[in-house]
Amino acid sequence: MQRYANRSGESGVVAYALGKDSITVKFIGGGRYEYTEDSAGVEHIARMRELAANGRGLSTYISQHVRDRYARKLD
Template identity: 65%
Template sequence: MQRYKNLSGESGVLAYEIGDRSITIRFTGGDRYLYTDQSAGADNIAEMQRLATLGSGLSTFISQVVKERYARKLD
């Protein structure tokens, strides 16, 4: 996984891994979640991937838009 830049210094996201039509997020508490086109919608996954690469806004986007629409919790 790639470390999230966390430009604000206040994000709940620690790391991410971009996949084909998916993104895996590790939150600061250690939990990992897989989000897919099917679970969260293709447009939302594209935006999550963009924000992850940017290093800003990902945690807010998840909490306000995507919410609990993950495909599964990992580990």
């Protein structure tokens, strides 16, 4: 996993990993969730990838737009 830049200093996201059609997000509590194009939608995965690369807004985006639309919890 790649460390999330957390440019705001207040994110609940600590790391992420990109897959072919997915993004796995690790949160402060240690939980890792895999979001896929099938579970969350192509547009959401594209936006989450962009936010992850920018290091800002990923946690907020997930809570406002994706919520529990993850494919699976890994931890």
